[in-house]
Amino acid sequence: MRPSHIRLFATGGTFDKEYDEINGRLFFKDSHVREMLSLARCRLPLELETLMMVDSLELSDRDRQFIVDRCRTASEKRIVITHGTDTMELTARTLETAALDKVIVLTGAMIPYKFGSSDGLFNLGSALAFAQTLPDGVYVAMNGRCFPAGTVRKNRGNGFFEQVPPEEPQCET
Amino acid sequence: MRPSHIRLFATGGTFDKEYDEINGRLFFKDSHVREMLSLARCRLPLELETLMMVDSLELSDRDRQFIVDRCRTASEKRIVITHGTDTMELTARTLETAALDKVIVLTGAMIPYKFGSSDGLFNLGSALAFAQTLPDGVYVAMNGRCFPAGTVRKNRGNGFFEQVPPEEPQCET
Amino acid sequence: MRPSHIRLFATGGTFDKEYDEINGRLFFKDSHVREMLSLARCRLPLELETLMMVDSLELSDRDRQFIVDRCRTASEKRIVITHGTDTMELTARTLETAALDKVIVLTGAMIPYKFGSSDGLFNLGSALAFAQTLPDGVYVAMNGRCFPAGTVRKNRGNGFFEQVPPEEPQCET
Amino acid sequence: MRPSHIRLFATGGTFDKEYDEINGRLFFKDSHVREMLSLARCRLPLELETLMMVDSLELSDRDRQFIVDRCRTASEKRIVITHGTDTMELTARTLETAALDKVIVLTGAMIPYKFGSSDGLFNLGSALAFAQTLPDGVYVAMNGRCFPAGTVRKNRGNGFFEQVPPEEPQCET
Numbered sequence: 001m002r003p004s005h006i007r008l009f010a011t012g013g014t015f016d017k018e019y020d021e022i023n024g025r026l027f028f029k030d031s032h033v034r035e036m037l038s039l040a041r042c043r044l045p046l047e048l049e050t051l052m053m054v055d056s057l058e059l060s061d062r063d064r065q066f067i068v069d070r071c072r073t074a075s076e077k078r079i080v081i082t083h084g085t086d087t088m089e090l091t092a093r094t095l096e097t098a099a100l101d102k103v104i105v106l107t108g109a110m111i112p113y114k115f116g117s118s119d120g121l122f123n124l125g126s127a128l129a130f131a132q133t134l135p136d137g138v139y140v141a142m143n144g145r146c147f148p149a150g151t152v153r154k155n156r157g158n159g160f161f162e163q164v165p166p167e168e169p170q171c172e173t
Numbered sequence: 174m175r176p177s178h179i180r181l182f183a184t185g186g187t188f189d190k191e192y193d194e195i196n197g198r199l200f201f202k203d204s205h206v207r208e209m210l211s212l213a214r215c216r217l218p219l220e221l222e223t224l225m226m227v228d229s230l231e232l233s234d235r236d237r238q239f240i241v242d243r244c245r246t247a248s249e250k251r252i253v254i255t256h257g258t259d260t261m262e263l264t265a266r267t268l269e270t271a272a273l274d275k276v277i278v279l280t281g282a283m284i285p286y287k288f289g290s291s292d293g294l295f296n297l298g299s300a301l302a303f304a305q306t307l308p309d310g311v312y313v314a315m316n317g318r319c320f321p322a323g324t325v326r327k328n329r330g331n332g333f334f335e336q337v338p339p340e341e342p343q344c345e346t
Numbered sequence: 347m348r349p350s351h352i353r354l355f356a357t358g359g360t361f362d363k364e365y366d367e368i369n370g371r372l373f374f375k376d377s378h379v380r381e382m383l384s385l386a387r388c389r390l391p392l393e394l395e396t397l398m399m400v401d402s403l404e405l406s407d408r409d410r411q412f413i414v415d416r417c418r419t420a421s422e423k424r425i426v427i428t429h430g431t432d433t434m435e436l437t438a439r440t441l442e443t444a445a446l447d448k449v450i451v452l453t454g455a456m457i458p459y460k461f462g463s464s465d466g467l468f469n470l471g472s473a474l475a476f477a478q479t480l481p482d483g484v485y486v487a488m489n490g491r492c493f494p495a496g497t498v499r500k501n502r503g504n505g506f507f508e509q510v511p512p513e514e515p516q517c518e519t
Numbered sequence: 520m521r522p523s524h525i526r527l528f529a530t531g532g533t534f535d536k537e538y539d540e541i542n543g544r545l546f547f548k549d550s551h552v553r554e555m556l557s558l559a560r561c562r563l564p565l566e567l568e569t570l571m572m573v574d575s576l577e578l579s580d581r582d583r584q585f586i587v588d589r590c591r592t593a594s595e596k597r598i599v600i601t602h603g604t605d606t607m608e609l610t611a612r613t614l615e616t617a618a619l620d621k622v623i624v625l626t627g628a629m630i631p632y633k634f635g636s637s638d639g640l641f642n643l644g645s646a647l648a649f650a651q652t653l654p655d656g657v658y659v660a661m662n663g664r665c666f667p668a669g670t671v672r673k674n675r676g677n678g679f680f681e682q683v684p685p686e687e688p689q690c691e692t
Contacts, residue, residue: 003318014370021456022505024360024401024432026372040295041283042317043333055370086370110214110367116289116462122213125298128317133306144215144301145176159368160216187543194629195678197533197574197605199545228543259543283540289635332541349664386641387629388663389679456560462635468559471644474663479652490561490647491522506562 004132005045007076008033011067012053013084015120017112028053032113033082036121044128047076056084056091056108064091068098078131079104082124085154085161088140092149096138105131107141110159177305178218180249181206184240185226186257188293190285201226205286206255209294217301220249229257229264229281237264241271251304252277255297258327258334261313265322269311278304280314283332350478351391353422354379357413358399359430361466363458374399378459379428382467390474393422402430402437402454410437414444424477425450428470431500431507434486438495442484451477453487456505523651524564526595527552530586531572532603534639536631547572551632552601555640563647566595575603575610575627583610587617597650598623601643604673604680607659611668615657624650626660629678 010016010031017026031050051070052063071079083091085108092106107127109120127141138149142161153164183189183204190199204223224243225236244252256264258281265279280300282293300314311322315334326337356362356377363372377396397416398409417425429437431454438452453473455466473487484495488507499510529535529550536545550569570589571582590598602610604627611625626646628639646660657668661680672683 014367017370019457019461021360022502024363024372026370036295037317039290039292040317041292041315041333042295044317111365114461114463115365116460117212119212119214121294122209122215122298125295125300125317126302127298129299129302129314129319130306132319133303141302142214144210144213144217144298146302146305156368160214187540190543192630192634194533195675197536197545199543284538287635288538288633290633329541382641383663385636385638386663387638387661387679388641390663463558465558465560467640468555468561468644471641471646471663472648473644475645475648475660475665476652478665479649487648488560490556490559490563490644492648492651506560 003044004078005076006047006078006080006128006131007074008046008048009067009070009079009081010048010050010053011056011059011063011081011083013056013082013088013108014112015082015084015109015118016053018114019112026112028055031082032120033124036113036124040121040125042128044132047074054084056087059084059087059091064094067091068095071095071102071104072098072100077102080124080127080131081106083108085110085142085159088142089149089153092138092140092152096149101136103131103134103136104138105134105141105146106139176217177251178220178249179251179253179301179304180247181219181221182240182243182252182254183221183223183226184229184232184236184254184256186229186255186261186281187285188255188257188282188291189226191287192285199285201228204255205293206297209286209297213294213298215301217305220247227257229260232257232260232264237267240264241268241273244268244275244277245271245273250275253297253300253304254279256281258283258315258332261315262322262326265311265313265325269322274309276304276307276309277311278307278314278319279312349390350424351393351422352474352477353420353425354392354394355413355416355425355427356394356396356399357402357405357409357427357429359402359428359434359454360458361428361430361455361464362399364460365458372458374401377428378466379470382459382470386467386471388474390478393420400430402433405430405433405437410440413437414441417441417448417450418444418446423448426470426473426477427452429454431456431488431505434488435495435499438484438486438498442495447482449477449480449482450484451480451487451492452485522563523597524566524595525647525650526593526598527565527567528586528589528598528600529567529569529572530575530578530582530600530602532575532601532607532627533631534601534603534628534637535572537633538631545631547574550601551639552643555632555643559640559644561647563651566593573603575606578603578606578610583613586610587614590614590621590623591617591619596621599643599646599650600625602627604629604661604678607661608668608672611657611659611671615668620655622650622653622655623657624653624660624665625658 111118113120284291457464630637
């Protein structure tokens with residue numbers, strides 16, 4: 001299996017939040033994705049690019065359009081986007097509408113990477129794997145699972161991502 | 174995408190090494206995989222089972238046969254095995270020879286999970302994703318990549334996993 | 347040197363802030379001081395008591411009076427108080443005014459303990475040491491130093507604690 | 520209270536052990552004390568110097584003599600030494616015999632700083648505080664306590680430092 005070239009877009013979100021020790025608030029400085037890839041000893045041919053550093057609740061339509069444009073113009077067919085969890089499903093649907101012939105996987109974190117017990121490294125690992133193996137489409141990778149755009153929402157009560165409409169009872173295949 | 178039921182076998186390896194503060198040596202106590210899945214907020218239907226807790230350099234043929242047997246008898250079609258990196262390629266080939274109609278992904282870590290800057294969480298995330306998306310076969314998931322059994326070796330010099338025979342120059346597709 | 351019995355009062359502050367992954371805000375749950383003492387393998391005869399769990403900017407006069415009362419009525423002569431850094435100097439002066447025949451050391455942290463790169467453990471270690479060795483009085487222990495109440499302020503610009511009035515040029519003794 | 524100038528000698532020990540991901544063994548590279556002081560936001564006038572980087576079980580008489588010599592010739596009156604725990608009591612006695620008119624505090628860690636849940640930061644904080652406040656003498660600072668040289672041993676069973684001969688029942692003063 002030849003390693004796929006992947007474009008990694010950082011847009012901010014909890015992933016990259018830091019604690020400002022002077023004023024006691026959370027803020028964004030730089031993306032930690034490069035540090036995470038180094039710690040992960042990741043050896044994929046990756047191109048990392050920070051598109052913005054914002055809380056996803058503050059993403060405007062124009063920001064989303066910029067993300068779509070950069071996905072379209074990127075030379076790579078496989079793209080991973082780190083993104084705040086609050087509006088990840090919306091950006092996924094916007095990207096889905098753009099109907100690019102690419103594999104695009106959005107992922108994020110519930111706990112900032114800098115806070116020591118983050119789910120971010122796990123999610124980044126799974127997003128990069130899904131991006132290498134899934135067919136063209138737009139996906140959300142969270143909680144070890146992968147959801148096609150338009151079939152997922154974040155449960156505001158417990159913070160987990162879930163399928164919409166609710167999954168039917170499963171029968172093991 | 175319906176979440177696949179996955180069987181997760183822990184066998185030890187660097188992943189699960191701990192530091193014994195009384196005698197200053199590394200040792201195995203319990204697997205940290207459950208704690209890692211919790212921190213990762215993983216919501217896959219997973220069955221976790223510890224088969225053994227050993228350094229992979231000490232795995233005997235009998236141990237490997239036991240791993241093969243448990244993969245064969247497990248009810249799940251998709252299996253992830255946490256394993257020491259030193260002989261991961263050998264266990265992968267042994268499993269390949271068994272020719273099970275399953276997706277089996279081996280993964281591990283270069284740094285113990287308990288040591289705070291481990292690649293283990295990233296590798297676990299990618300292994301679980303590969304296990305959900307790849308066709309039947311035996312694979313090694315390390316460094317963000319996935320290698321079919323028999324085509325991979327650990328480079329003892331730098332610790333990275335690489336394809337054998339050496340990859341040819343890549344042309345971007 | 348006989349280990350001194352020490353009373354440890356937790357009042358909150360950055361020390362004990364946590365990240366709420368559901369709403370993305372910082373909050374207080376329980377004090378982490380017990381966990382920190384355990385990790386520190388601390389073997390002092392200590393009595394730990396949580397007086398409140400608040401940001402020190404929200405401490406009222408009544409709260410401060412409660413802290414003074416508890417210091418007065420505690421059976422121990424040596425007391426350490428974990429406290430938010432923003433008004434630590436004020437609580438120290440209030441305690442100083444109470445003129446108790448005790449050694450009282452206030453300490454805190456610039457980074458929450460849960461965020462993995464906190465100064466809290468270092469400060470706790472130094473505060474407990476100062477509490478064992480200094481004469482009766484009220485002190486602020488931060489940045490490895492110890493300041494008597496009334497001679498210290500937090501520099502809002504850089505977050506460091508400094509002597510007031512400004513220290514004169516030092517000559518090594 | 521004027522901050523005391525302190526000389527900090529690093530000699531290795533568990534404090535500074537790292538995990539070699541290529542061969543799976545523990546080893547020494549550089550001292551982490553500078554990084555720890557930075558994380559601690561320490562603002563003491565400190566001079567840090569690495570004397571050696573060894574396991575304290577491997578310290579020779581000549582090494583101990585070198586430590587004594589450096590303590591004697593250092594311009595600072597207050598000295599902290601980071602040291603492996605296994606022979607800390609022996610180096611302390613050797614220094615005591617040298618009868619220097621200085622305050623010398625030895626400290627160490629049961630868990631390497633790099634392993635994420637170390638007691639090292641706490642011990643460093645307490646050692647620096649004891650070094651500022653105690654009278655001339657040689658001390659071991661571990662477990663939040665401080666023991667004069669010659670009255671302390673490491674309990675090999677539980678890893679805690681304890682007074683010798685055993686402490687008599689305490690009566691609160």
